[in-house]
Amino acid sequence: MNNIFNFNSATESGAMSKTLNFFIITIFFLLLGSFSVYGNSWEDISKKAKGQTVYWNAWGGSEEINAYISWVGSRVKEDHGVTLKHVKLASTADAVSRVLAEKAAGRSSNGSVDLIWINGENFAKMKENGLLFGPFTENLPNFKLVDFSGKPTTLIDFHMPVEGYEAPWGMAKFNFVFDSARVSETPKSIPELLQWSKRHPGRFTYPHVTDFLGSTFLMQALIELTENPEVLNSSVKSKAAFSKVTAPLWNYLNQLHPLLWRSGKSFPASSSVQQQMLNDSELDIALSFNPSDTSAAIANGSLPESARTFVLKKGTIGNTHFVAIPFNSGSSEGAIVVANFLMSPEAQMQKQNPDIWGDSTVLSIAKLSAQDQQKFKALPLGVATLPPEKLGPTQSNPHPDWKNQLDAEWQRRYGQ
Amino acid sequence: MATTIRTVSLLPAFPILTQLLFLLPIAAGLFGVLLPALGYLPDLGGNQFHFEIFSQLLEHPALPHAVWLTLFSGIIATILSLSLAVLLAAMLSRESLTGNKKNKKTSLFAIIRRGLIPLIAVPHAAMALGLAFLVAPSGWIVRWLSFLFMGWETPPEWVTVQDPFGLSLIFGLVLKETPYLLLMILAALQQIRAQEYIRIGQSLGYGNSLSWLKLVLPQVYPLIRLPVFAVLAFSLSVVDVALILGPTTPPTLSVLILRWIDDPDLSFRFLASAGAVLLLLLTLGSLIFWRFSEWLIFQKCRNWLSNGKRGNVNEVHNLAALSGSLLLGTAFLSLLGLAFWSLSLRWPYPLVLPQRWTSRNWERHWSSLQETAFTTLEVGVITGIIALFLVVGCLENEQWRSVRFSLRSQWMLYLPLLIPQATFLLGIQILAVRMEMDGTFLLLVWSHLLFVLPYIFLTLADPWRNLDARFPKIGQCLGASPLRILFHIKLPLLLKPLLVAAAIGFAVSVAQYLPTLFAGGGRFATLTTEAVSYAAGADRRVIGVYGFLQALFPWIALLLALAIPRWRFRNRAALL
Numbered sequence: 001m002n003n004i005f006n007f008n009s010a011t012e013s014g015a016m017s018k019t020l021n022f023f024i025i026t027i028f029f030l031l032l033g034s035f036s037v038y039g040n041s042w043e044d045i046s047k048k049a050k051g052q053t054v055y056w057n058a059w060g061g062s063e064e065i066n067a068y069i070s071w072v073g074s075r076v077k078e079d080h081g082v083t084l085k086h087v088k089l090a091s092t093a094d095a096v097s098r099v100l101a102e103k104a105a106g107r108s109s110n111g112s113v114d115l116i117w118i119n120g121e122n123f124a125k126m127k128e129n130g131l132l133f134g135p136f137t138e139n140l141p142n143f144k145l146v147d148f149s150g151k152p153t154t155l156i157d158f159h160m161p162v163e164g165y166e167a168p169w170g171m172a173k174f175n176f177v178f179d180s181a182r183v184s185e186t187p188k189s190i191p192e193l194l195q196w197s198k199r200h201p202g203r204f205t206y207p208h209v210t211d212f213l214g215s216t217f218l219m220q221a222l223i224e225l226t227e228n229p230e231v232l233n234s235s236v237k238s239k240a241a242f243s244k245v246t247a248p249l250w251n252y253l254n255q256l257h258p259l260l261w262r263s264g265k266s267f268p269a270s271s272s273v274q275q276q277m278l279n280d281s282e283l284d285i286a287l288s289f290n291p292s293d294t295s296a297a298i299a300n301g302s303l304p305e306s307a308r309t310f311v312l313k314k315g316t317i318g319n320t321h322f323v324a325i326p327f328n329s330g331s332s333e334g335a336i337v338v339a340n341f342l343m344s345p346e347a348q349m350q351k352q353n354p355d356i357w358g359d360s361t362v363l364s365i366a367k368l369s370a371q372d373q374q375k376f377k378a379l380p381l382g383v384a385t386l387p388p389e390k391l392g393p394t395q396s397n398p399h400p401d402w403k404n405q406l407d408a409e410w411q412r413r414y415g416q
Numbered sequence: 417m418a419t420t421i422r423t424v425s426l427l428p429a430f431p432i433l434t435q436l437l438f439l440l441p442i443a444a445g446l447f448g449v450l451l452p453a454l455g456y457l458p459d460l461g462g463n464q465f466h467f468e469i470f471s472q473l474l475e476h477p478a479l480p481h482a483v484w485l486t487l488f489s490g491i492i493a494t495i496l497s498l499s500l501a502v503l504l505a506a507m508l509s510r511e512s513l514t515g516n517k518k519n520k521k522t523s524l525f526a527i528i529r530r531g532l533i534p535l536i537a538v539p540h541a542a543m544a545l546g547l548a549f550l551v552a553p554s555g556w557i558v559r560w561l562s563f564l565f566m567g568w569e570t571p572p573e574w575v576t577v578q579d580p581f582g583l584s585l586i587f588g589l590v591l592k593e594t595p596y597l598l599l600m601i602l603a604a605l606q607q608i609r610a611q612e613y614i615r616i617g618q619s620l621g622y623g624n625s626l627s628w629l630k631l632v633l634p635q636v637y638p639l640i641r642l643p644v645f646a647v648l649a650f651s652l653s654v655v656d657v658a659l660i661l662g663p664t665t666p667p668t669l670s671v672l673i674l675r676w677i678d679d680p681d682l683s684f685r686f687l688a689s690a691g692a693v694l695l696l697l698l699t700l701g702s703l704i705f706w707r708f709s710e711w712l713i714f715q716k717c718r719n720w721l722s723n724g725k726r727g728n729v730n731e732v733h734n735l736a737a738l739s740g741s742l743l744l745g746t747a748f749l750s751l752l753g754l755a756f757w758s759l760s761l762r763w764p765y766p767l768v769l770p771q772r773w774t775s776r777n778w779e780r781h782w783s784s785l786q787e788t789a790f791t792t793l794e795v796g797v798i799t800g801i802i803a804l805f806l807v808v809g810c811l812e813n814e815q816w817r818s819v820r821f822s823l824r825s826q827w828m829l830y831l832p833l834l835i836p837q838a839t840f841l842l843g844i845q846i847l848a849v850r851m852e853m854d855g856t857f858l859l860l861v862w863s864h865l866l867f868v869l870p871y872i873f874l875t876l877a878d879p880w881r882n883l884d885a886r887f888p889k890i891g892q893c894l895g896a897s898p899l900r901i902l903f904h905i906k907l908p909l910l911l912k913p914l915l916v917a918a919a920i921g922f923a924v925s926v927a928q929y930l931p932t933l934f935a936g937g938g939r940f941a942t943l944t945t946e947a948v949s950y951a952a953g954a955d956r957r958v959i960g961v962y963g964f965l966q967a968l969f970p971w972i973a974l975l976l977a978l979a980i981p982r983w984r985f986r987n988r989a990a991l992l
Contacts, residue, residue, distance in 0.1 A: 055938055060946075061953025063780060087938030088949035093678040094933055098845065100682065104459045105849035112855050112937035121680030129460065129682060182570075202573055208664050210675050266578050267664050272954035280554035281570050281765040301762040301772065302955060404681065415665050416478045 042139060045333045050081040052334030056323075057095035058117035060088025061272060064296060068357045071350065076341050082334040087113075092122050099131050099326045111328030115335040118166060119321040120158040120212070121400055126324065127165055133325040135164020136336050142343035143167065147364030152396075153320040154362055159233070159399045166322035167339040170351060171360040172289045173394060174220055174316035175386075177275070181306035183284050188313045190224040194252065196285075197259035203284040205261035205268060205277075209407045209415075213271040213287050218406045219398050220317050222249045232398035236405055246406065250413065257414065264414065279303050291391060292358030295382025299355055308384045315393030320362060345372040354382035424816045424898055430809030434869070435828065437806075441844045441866060442831050448843015449696075449835070452689035460682050473690040478666035483698065486669040489582040489662070490652035491702060493589035498644055500590065500743065501597035503736040504528060505636075506628040508602065509610055528740040529602075532595040533978070535747050536920065537970035539927050539944065541951055542963025544588045544660040546750030549757070549956060551576045551584065554765045556753050562766045571765060578663050585662040589654065591747050593647045597640065600875070603913055604639035607882035608632070621726045625733065630721050637710075639878045642830070646874060648706060649699050649834045656929075656948070669695050692835070699834050751963075758960025777957045784946075785965070792942040792969060795932075796925040799861050800918050803869040807917075808902075810873075811880045815888075816898060829873055832866040841934040848935060855937030863935035864925045872921040879913035880906075911984060915977035923970035943969070 054076075060066055066086065073084035089095055095116050102111050118126070126132050137143045146154050146168050154168040155161065162168075178186055183200075187193040197204050207214035223229045225248040236242050257264030261283060268274040271287065278286040279302055288294060288309065297303040323342060325335045341347055345368055348361040365376050381387060397403070451457060455466045473479065507525045535543070550556050554571035562568040577584050610632045617627025658668045666672060669691060676688035757763065758777050760770030832840070844863065848854040887909060891901040907914065929948045932940060947962035 057938060059952065060949030061951075061955075063950075063953075063955070063958055067780075085938075088941070088946060089933075090949045090952040091678045093680070095938075096680075096682070097677070098934070098937065100459060101845040102849050102854075104457070105846045107849050112939070125680050125682050203570075210678075262573070262575060265580065265665065266575075269659060269664060270952070270954065272952065276954050276956070277554075279764060280552070282552075282554045301760075301957075304764055412477045416481050 042141060045336055046080055048333040049331075049337040052331040053083040053085060054114040054331050054334040054338050055085050055087050055112060056115040056117070056335075056338065057087045057089055057092075057098075057113050058115075059090075059092060060086065061090070064300065064357050068351060072338070072341065072347060075347070076338050079341070080334075080337045082337050084338060092116070092118060096122055096126060096131070099126070099328070100129070102326075102328055103129075103131060108328050110330035111326050113326045114329040114331045115338055116324050116326060117169070117321065118324045119319065120397070121403070123157055123162075123166055123322065123324060124160040124400060126326075127160065131327055132165045133327045133329055133332055134166075136325060136332070137162075137164045137167045137339070140167065140336065140340040140343065142340050142345075145345070145363045145367045146343065147362065147367070150364060151320065151362060153318065156396075157320060157322065158397050158403075162322070166324035167343060168320050168362040169323050169342050170321050171318065171362055172321060173291050173311075173318040173360075173391060174216055175288050175291050175309045175311050175391075177278060177286045177288050177294050177303070177307055177309050177384075179278060179281075179284055179304060179306055180308045181304065182281075186285075186310040188310075190221045190252070190312065194256050194259070197256060200284060201259045202261055202263070204259075204286075205264070205274070205283060206287055207271050207274050208267040208269055209410045211268075211270045213274075213289055214267065215403055215407050215410075216289065216317055216397075217287055218249065218410060219403060220312075220395075221252060222246060222402070222406065223317070223395055223398065224312070224314060225249050225252055232402055233396070235399050235401040242405055242409075246409065249406075250409075253410075253414070275303065278307070290359060292352070292354045292360065292382050292385045294384040295354040296358035298384055299382075303384075305383075309386055311386065311390075311392045313392065315395045317397055318394035319397055345369075345376075349375055349379065352376070353379055354385065355380065358382060358385070427809065427813035427816055430806060430813050434806045434810055437862070437865065438828055438832075438869075441847065441862070442828060444847035445832075445835065445840040445843040448846060449689050449692045449840060452686050453693045455686060457686065457689075460685065462686060469686045469690045470693075473687055473694065476687075478672060479669075482666045482669045482672050483694075485582050485663065485666070486652055486695070486698065487702065489585050489589070489658075489668060490648065491706075493586045493593065493651045494644065494648040494706075496586065496590045497593035497597055497647060500594045500739055501601055502633065503732065504532070504594075504598055504740050505601040505605065506625055506632075507733065507736045507740070509605060509614065509628065509632070524737055524741065528744050529598070531744045531748065532740075533599055534971050534974055535592065535595040536599060537923050537974050538592070538747075538751065538967040539947070539963065540588075540592055540654070541656040541660065541948065542754065542959065542966060543592055543747065543750060544657045545951070545956065545959050545963065546754040547584070547588050547591065547746065548577045548660055549753045550746065550750050553577075556749065556768070559766050559768045563768045568766065577661055580663050582662055582668070585658055585668070587746075588657050588661045589651050591743060591750075592657075593651065594743060597643060597647060599916065600640045600643040601636055603875070603879055603916065604636045605632070606912075607639060607879055608635045610636070623726070626726070634714075634721065639882070641710075642874050642877075645703055645706070646830070646833055646871070648702060649830075652699050652702060653695055653834075653837075655837075656951075669698070692840070696835055703834075751967075754956065754960040754963050756960075757956040758958075758964060760957060777961050781958075781961055788941045788943055788946055789965070789969075791940050792926055792944070795857075795860055795864055795940070795942065796922045796969070799864040799868050799925045800872075800921045802861065803865055803872045803921050804876075804914070804918055806869060807873050807876055808880075808914075811877060812898070812902065814881070829870045833870050837930045841930055845934045854935065855939045857940070859935045860932065860940055863931040864928055867928060867931065868921040868924045871924045872917045875917035875920050876910075876913055879910055883910060908984075912977075912981040915980055916974075919970065919973040919977035922973045926966065926970050 056069065058069060066088065069086045073086065076082045076084055095113050099111060099113055148155055151171060157166065176186070187196045193204070206217040209215045209218060223232065226232070226245050227248070231241070231245055268277060271289065274283070274286045275288070275297065277283045291309060294303060294307050294309050298305055298307055323339050325332050325339070329335055343362065345363065348363050349372070351357050351359045352361050361376070365373055368376065452462065453469060455462045455464055455469055504525070508529055548555070552558070553574045553576055558568070558571055613631040614624065614627045617631050618624065622630065653670045655670050655674055658671050662668050662671060673688050673691040673695065676684040676691060756770060759773055759775070761772040761774040761776065763770040845854065848859050853859045883906065887905050888901045891905045896904065926942070927944055929944050932942055932945050943962065943966045947959070947966050950958045950962055
């Protein structure tokens with residue numbers, strides 16, 4: 001039992017687990033875990049999973065992603081006898097709400113959510129509030145194939161140690177989309193973006209900060225503009241520190257906003273809306289959080305053939321998205337089997353294909369069999385996707401503390 | 417006689433049953449909002465009651481503007497919808513009076529009526545998205561202008577959709593609420609025999625429109641007051657239309673609340689609950705304000721009503737024709753735009769028609785459609801039948817026992833329409849989980865009932881109460897039992913309002929998103945849950961498909977509701 005239950009990741013992350021509380025919670029889960037599936041080997045888990053129905057709550061706004069999820073459903077049915085149902089959400093918060101309501105009502109088993117597509121703040125909040133099941137990834141056969149050293153965000157999600165409470169599913173990286181039919185030169189840095197906007201007023205904007213892409217833009221600009229970006233890796237120390245560190249950002253935005261679409265008086269509600277505005281020629285430059293997204297969008301007709309992408313010279317923010325299992329899932333074994341399948345070379349390859357979805361793999365190609373390596377290499381890159389060597393360095397997300405305070409300050413300055 | 421007493425003595429069970437069905441979830445829902453607003457939500461670390469969250473809410477920088485915007489857009493939209501509906505109804509009753517089908521303007525009004533009423537079936541979100549595409553700076557109107565005259569290479573920098581004053585939001589609401597109020601007025605007109613009043617007015621030398629305003633409107637308005645209140649409350653708390661057409665910095669209060677609920681930081685739920693309480697207070701305040709204004713206007717107009725001045729207001733006719741056609745034209749083009757999108761693979765600016773056509777968008781969804789369509793139909797029909805059964809029972813109870821459904825319990829019925837759904841449902845959800853009922857079909861139907869029943873009651877109550885009491889009296893004199901009177905006299909006489917109420921109830925059920933998601937525990941996928949999740953992806957092509965499908969069922973239901981009485985009473989012209 002104990003050899004299976006390996007908890008070394010918690011001790012590695014001493015920074016986050018300073019408080020006694022945290023240990024109590026982890027020990028609690030450790031105990032809880034030792035009485036559930038952890039006593040079982042992978043074989044036992046997959047045996048128990050057979051015949052279970054897994055309700056996977058995932059954002060349902062994209063036909064391509066939905067089609068991929070239904071393909072996953074047919075594959076896990078075939079291999080493991082698990083029935084997968086995609087509960088299509090407009091917002092991940094709806095699923096978080098439901099788990100919260102179940103906890104409030106004292107339901108600790110047979111919850112309605114079995115698997116949830118999640119990362120960043122939603123994950124941190126669910127983990128902090130004891131709404132997640134786990135750790136469960138350590139012993140999954142495919143977990144070993146993940147590229148931990150090359151993709152450190154598979155272990156630390158927005159500065160929150162993952163500790164086996166979510167299984168890495170795909171990689172994201174901030175990038176810009178532009179229409180090459182209308183834009184000849186693209187900015188290479190945040191200050192250059194301002195210069196570009198001066199020459200082309202009204203042709204760029206970013207989503208409202210309530211959309212993750214909008215607040216990622218703020219953080220991206222802050223990383224480049226602030227004097228010492230290192231401080232962003234820990235929590236905000238004081239109000240004074242916050243104003244000092246973020247002063248260059250507000251100065252920048254004050255200059256940028258009059259040059260934005262509708263003079264910065266209105267912002268697109270989401271990244272999807274912004275992509276549509278690029279397609280409608282209302283914008284020349286838009287933002288994206290997936291480098292292959294643009295190729296996929298061209299393939300399905302929602303962006304012009306001339307759409308291309310670019311990144312910043314100093315690099316852009318990258319992170320990982322995951323799947324997690326709520327603490328009260330009644331089909332946790334089935335959910336684990338699905339999570340494991342999602343990390344399989346087969347599923348990751350299918351996902352990375354821009355004709356299907358175009359979401360980058362979390363796996364380390366070097367760890368795969370020669371045959372799988374070949375197949376990965378043979379995947380089409382997509383007409384608008386930058387090859388890995390041109391994607392530039394990956395920066396990590398600032399501490400979530402910064403995100404929250406940036407959003408709040410933005411709302412105070414520009415949101416009213 | 418014995419059976420009469422037995423049947424009648426069973427009737428009080430209906431209001432009691434209805435109230436019980438409502439009391440429990442409403443209490444749970446209200447507590448679910450109130451407790452967190454006062455700082456109590458132990459699962460998020462709130463163990464004490466305090467008012468700090470309200471002061472936090474009132475200090476929120478976006479709040480004053482959001483409140484102003486909510487009140488402005490909600491009240492103006494209601495005033496406009498009501499005025500337009502009254503105007504159009506006046507013209508329509510004039511048309512049926514003159515009966516001159518060859519008159520050009522007359523037939524225009526007939527077209528407006530035939531076109532507008534089915535719009536009730538179109539989901540708000542689909543209409544809003546269609547309108548957004550129509551009027552956006554890169555939208556259909558601009559594309560035509562560019563194609564025909566201007567040759568704009570990039571869209572002009574106009575501020576249309578999401579304008580800071582919420583004008584496009586108001587327009588979107590008016591587009592959907594006018595048809596509903598028009599239908600309510602037309603139903604009410606039948607109850608008061610409006611045409612006879614107009615004839616009297618005319619014989620006394622009043623013009624057509626003037627007799628309508630002076631004689632008919634004062635009688636019709638009390639009959640449609642509740643639907644007007646429902647429209648006002650809806651316009652103040654609407655989320656989907658405001659998300660699509662409303663401004664973003666700041667948005668309306670309801671969207672602000674949604675943002676707080678959606679915030680990954682769960683502690684924002686306290687603020688969201690306080691916001692929901694504020695929105696509820698604003699709604700109640702607006703209703704009281706509206707009622708007071710009604711009274712004031714009536715006081716001011718009393719003299720005008722009875723001053724005996726004859727004349728006619730012919731300009732009104734042209735105004736009605738213009739606004740009616742504008743409304744219908746906009747709605748038609750919005751929906752046509754969405755229909756084209758659903759058949760397009762690519763449709764870039766500035767093309768006025770899609771560049772590449774495809775049937776792919778439809779084919780893709782065809783396979784999964786059967787199941788979702790069946791669930792939608794099943795929930796809608798079952799909820800509709802239960803709601804009709806309860807409402808008819810309550811109304812019969814009123815009449816046989818000569819007690820009016822008390823004002824207090826009526827308010828309770830309408831509470832689900834007045835409280836912002838998102839926070840209200842969280843409380844219901846907790847209750848459902850405790851009762852081990854979440855994710856069951858029963859709970860799904862129950863949660864839909866909370867929203868369907870009030871609308872059915874709203875639509876049916878006044879026609880029912882205003883049915884000429886002499887008909888059932890005659891039945892009684894001839895020795896018919898209450899059930900026989902119900903089935904052989906009342907139901908046939910009230911067939912049309914009954915079917916229209918059922919169709920509206922069905923449409924309301926089809927449109928429910930949050931209740932389906934919360935109560936269904938993600939176990940039930942309906943056309944609307946699919947449509948809303950696709951709307952998050954902002955892909956007009958898919959939205960076109962689902963918007964159409966979402967509208968299709970209620971539309972068929974409404975057509976049936978209008979066609980069945982026509983067929984049934986084909987030999988009884990006075991009943992039509």
